[in-house]
Amino acid sequence: MAKNYTTPTVITGKNTYCNGCGHSIVIKTICQLLDEMNLQEKCVIVHGVGCCTMLGLNGIVKLSTMHFSHGKTMAAATGVARCIDDGVLVIGYHGDGDAYNIGFSETFNAGYRNENVVDIVINNSLYGMTGGQMSHTTLIGEWTENTPEGRDPEVTGYPLRFPEMVKNALPHAFLARGGVFNPTEVRKTKALLKHAFERQLSRDGYSLVEILSMCPTNAHKTPLEVRQWVEDEMGAYYKLGVIQEGASRGLIENF
Amino acid sequence: MTKELWKGDYAYAECAIRAGCRLFAGYPITPTTELMEYVATHLPQAGGHCIIAENEANIPYILNGAAACGTYAFTTSSAPGTTLMQEGIAWASKYDIPAVLLHSQRYGGATGTLHGEGQTDYKRDVAGGGHGDYHTIVFAPASVQECVDMLYISWELAYKYRIWVVIHVGRSLCHMYEAIELPPAKSTHTKPEWCLNGKYHLFDPMCELLDDPTAYVKAQQERYNAVIDNEQRWEAGYLEDADYVIVAYGIPGRVVKKAVQDMRAAGEKVGFIRPVTIWPYPQKAFDMVSKKVKGFLSMEINDLGQMKKDVALSAKLANRDRNVLVYAFYRGEYFSTEEVKEFYGRVKNGQFEAEL
Numbered sequence: 367m368a369k370n371y372t373t374p375t376v377i378t379g380k381n382t383y384c385n386g387c388g389h390s391i392v393i394k395t396i397c398q399l400l401d402e403m404n405l406q407e408k409c410v411i412v413h414g415v416g417c418c419t420m421l422g423l424n425g426i427v428k429l430s431t432m433h434f435s436h437g438k439t440m441a442a443a444t445g446v447a448r449c450i451d452d453g454v455l456v457i458g459y460h461g462d463g464d465a466y467n468i469g470f471s472e473t474f475n476a477g478y479r480n481e482n483v484v485d486i487v488i489n490n491s492l493y494g495m496t497g498g499q500m501s502h503t504t505l506i507g508e509w510t511e512n513t514p515e516g517r518d519p520e521v522t523g524y525p526l527r528f529p530e531m532v533k534n535a536l537p538h539a540f541l542a543r544g545g546v547f548n549p550t551e552v553r554k555t556k557a558l559l560k561h562a563f564e565r566q567l568s569r570d571g572y573s574l575v576e577i578l579s580m581c582p583t584n585a586h587k588t589p590l591e592v593r594q595w596v597e598d599e600m601g602a603y604y605k606l607g608v609i610q611e612g613a614s615r616g617l618i619e620n621f
Numbered sequence: 622m623t624k625e626l627w628k629g630d631y632a633y634a635e636c637a638i639r640a641g642c643r644l645f646a647g648y649p650i651t652p653t654t655e656l657m658e659y660v661a662t663h664l665p666q667a668g669g670h671c672i673i674a675e676n677e678a679n680i681p682y683i684l685n686g687a688a689a690c691g692t693y694a695f696t697t698s699s700a701p702g703t704t705l706m707q708e709g710i711a712w713a714s715k716y717d718i719p720a721v722l723l724h725s726q727r728y729g730g731a732t733g734t735l736h737g738e739g740q741t742d743y744k745r746d747v748a749g750g751g752h753g754d755y756h757t758i759v760f761a762p763a764s765v766q767e768c769v770d771m772l773y774i775s776w777e778l779a780y781k782y783r784i785w786v787v788i789h790v791g792r793s794l795c796h797m798y799e800a801i802e803l804p805p806a807k808s809t810h811t812k813p814e815w816c817l818n819g820k821y822h823l824f825d826p827m828c829e830l831l832d833d834p835t836a837y838v839k840a841q842q843e844r845y846n847a848v849i850d851n852e853q854r855w856e857a858g859y860l861e862d863a864d865y866v867i868v869a870y871g872i873p874g875r876v877v878k879k880a881v882q883d884m885r886a887a888g889e890k891v892g893f894i895r896p897v898t899i900w901p902y903p904q905k906a907f908d909m910v911s912k913k914v915k916g917f918l919s920m921e922i923n924d925l926g927q928m929k930k931d932v933a934l935s936a937k938l939a940n941r942d943r944n945v946l947v948y949a950f951y952r953g954e955y956f957s958t959e960e961v962k963e964f965y966g967r968v969k970n971g972q973f974e975a976e977l
Contacts, residue, residue, distance in 0.1 A: 376821075408819040412686065428821045432689060434682055435712050441679040445686020445694070446817060448644060448670045454819035472682075475675045 374398050376406050379425040386589025388579025388596075389417055389488060391546040395556045396457070396486070397427060399563060405455050410446055414439035414460030414469065417494045421459060437469030440476035443483045455563055456482065462489040462576075463501040466528050470502075473528075473574075477536040480571035480615075484562045487528070487574065490581040491600060498584030502526040505603055510584075525603060529574055533610040537618050538571045541609040545578035547596040551606065558608070570614060578604055624800040629765045629790075632801055633697070633723055634659035636769045639806040640776055642695045642721075643669035644687040646680045651735055652795040653697040653725050660695075677702035681709020684720040688713075689824065691812030693776045697723040699792075700733055700742050704750065710785050711751020716824055717815075719779030723772065723788040725795045728922070728953055737954050738791040738872060743927040746789045747900045756845050757785040758852060759900040761870040765799035767897070773804045780813065782848055789899060791871055848901055855903035856895040859885055860910045863892030865968065868932045869920040870896045873956065877920060880961035891965060902931050907939040916946045916975065918968055920961065926951035926976070933977035946975035 374397030383390045400406050409429055413421050415436035422431030434442040443458040450456060458476070465473045465487040476483055492510050493499045500510045500517060503525050507516040519525075529541035540562055544555030555577055562573035578600045585592045627635070634656045637645070645664055647657035661671045670687075674680045677698055684694040698706065703724045713720065724746060728739025746759050758778055762768035768790060775786040817824070856874075859881065860866060869877040874895035881893040894906045919932040929949035936945045948968045950956070956964075967973040 407821070410817050410819060430817055430819055430822045430824070432686070432716075432817065432824050434685065435708060438679065438682040438709070438712075441682035442686035442689075444672070445644065445646075445683040445688070446690055447686075448672070449687040449690035449692040451818055471675055472679055475679070478675075479672070 374401050376400060376428045377426065378428045381426060382420050382424045383417065384583045386580055386582040386592060387417070388490060388546045388577065388581070389421070391552060392486070392488060392577055392579065393421060393427065395546075395552065395559060399556065399560055400429070403560075403563065405563075408453055409455040409457065410450060411457045411459050412439055412443040412446060413458075414464035415495075416461045416464050418460050418464065418488065419495070437464055437467070438472055439464055439469060440472040440483065440485060443485075444476050444479070444481045447482045453567065455484070455566060458483055458485045460487060461494065462487060462491065462503040463493045466502045466526055474532060477532060477539050477572040477574060480536070480538045482566055482569055482571055484559075484566050485572065485574040486559070487576040488579045489576050489600075489604065490579045492581065492584055494581050494584055498581070503604075505599060527604060529576055529609045536572065536612070537621065538612040538615065539610060540565050540570070540573040540612045542574070543576045543578065543604055543606050543609060545596065545601065545606055547578060547580060547593045547601075554606070565612075571612065573612075576604070578606070624802055626798050626800050627765065627803070628655070628798050629768065629795045630655035631659045632765055632769050632803065633772055634663065635803060636772050637695050638664055638667050638669070639804055640693065640773045641807045641810050642693045642776065643667070644672070644684070644692050644694045645669065646672040646674045646683040646694075646696050648674050648677050648680065648698065648702060650699045650702045652727070652792045653699055653723065656697050656723070656795070677705040678708070681706045681713065681720070685709060685713045685716075685718045688718045688720045689716070689817050691816030693810070694720040695723070696720075697725065699724070700726050701731070703742070704745075707750030710757060711749060711753055711755055713785055714755035715753065717783035719776070719783050719785060721772070721775045721779055721786045721788070723790070725790050725792055727792055735792065738793050738922055739953065740791065740871060740873070740921045740927070741923040742789070743899065743921065743923065746787055747931070754841065755784070756848070756900055757787045758782070758848060759787045759789050759898060760854070761789045761896055761899045762794065763871050763874045763895065765794060765797065766801045768794055769801055769803060771897070778852065782844055784844075784848070793872055852898060853901050853903045853905050854897035855906040856897060857893060857906045857909070858882075859892035860894070860906070862890055863911050864890040864915045865918060865965065866892040866894055866910050866914060867918040867920060867961065867965065868894045868896070868928070870899060870928070873920055873922055876956065876958055877961055880958040880965075883958065884962060884965065889965070899928070899931075902935060904935050904938060907935040910939060912940065914940070914945060916948055916968065918948045918950065918965060920950045920956065920964070922953060922955060923951055924953050929977060947977040948973055949976040
């Protein structure tokens, strides 16, 4: 049976992202879910600083959004999640730099307190908005603006697998990694996001869905080339799928 | 109502709950730790959230998220912690998000000291330590009762003007006990229509006014001018015929008031102004001073003199036709009424040079 694809209702503005950027796909996916789950008027997206900022400030979506300083996304999402009306989905939306570098403490501590939020981290292995500098998720040997010889882990540390790192400390958290580099993965990522949304609406606490994403501009590749690079190179280092299905709320004996 | 003996920290925590605060985020730091401890016990019982935050830098953002939902949000810290909070307070000003900070200074920089009183963060609290063009209302109470009274109305004012309110006190007002009357518990406030509720809502005034950027600037200027016109607070006495007026705030303000009362009884033509808001600075009090005043004496407890410039500015604004001199006394520890009188005597006898 033919399926009718339409633009999600809440996407009302012009897409200001680069051609081939993963943000466009993720935002579309989120908006599809909001339509399917009837949450267009029951959602607050707190976004950070970076290319993610365009989500709220460029009028792309007709959703409730809030914008705070670099790294503070999940701290603000904590405040919103505690005080917003019941049944409103609270999403943090930021890149790997905002989430894992400058926002490491905020991102971790929202999970540590098991706040009722969904944390969506767009991992493109670098700081995009500022022109492509190394972030915690830059791969070994990867060229960036400030690792022109390729990332040397002996000097800069090894690429960070955040969900894997925190799972033992965050027993309640749903931790997963998806990707938007081919249609199959986009569908799987949509399912991961849907599960995260449902957990939050059941007040099950914190979810983090990291999404491997393309940045053709700062990879200095064509959209097709970078999508292959994300699938092959990032996909080899950052494993896809559910990393932890968190325990339901309640005391965990013998933690 | 009968008075009760309350420790400052506990009184302010109880007052905040009665004023309708329902989200507090805090971090342990002397001398405000006990305030958080009281909140941790009592706020959840009142249906609120007490978040033990991981560091001070994140706290204003937790508050901003809560306040964006229309919740009365509160935090407290001392100088090394409030320094970390400056970005979040400044950031809130761009989005018109209102919350309240009680800042209890210690004397000195870095870790500071815990044994003395200090007014070493006057310039930072008044100017604001974050980037951008913004102000916060800054109260400078001089007693536990006054601090309770100012805190009780802080959220109303914060929401009225949509800016943060800072209560600027010293260590002693957190730890001392005074007999006070606590205000009654308020019923829940109505959430304003601008707050988040899940529906599409443009929470960036700048975006709304991008068609006419000058409108944004005008709105900001009008807002802060309204605060300056309406929210100056002070206590003053003996201004109409004063030759000299002594200006001090906080606990030093109480010392000055007593010294001035003593000197008046002895026939000296001296007055006092005790600012209760240090932003907006109480220009109206200076405007009430005799136009024949010979000079202003500024007294504060820090090493370099910070309030003296504001005294000089206010003196100038109140006396446009001549240069009224300002004599500045500043020292990093309490002074006594005797020392106030001695300072005044030296100024009057021409033995103390006017600094400004």
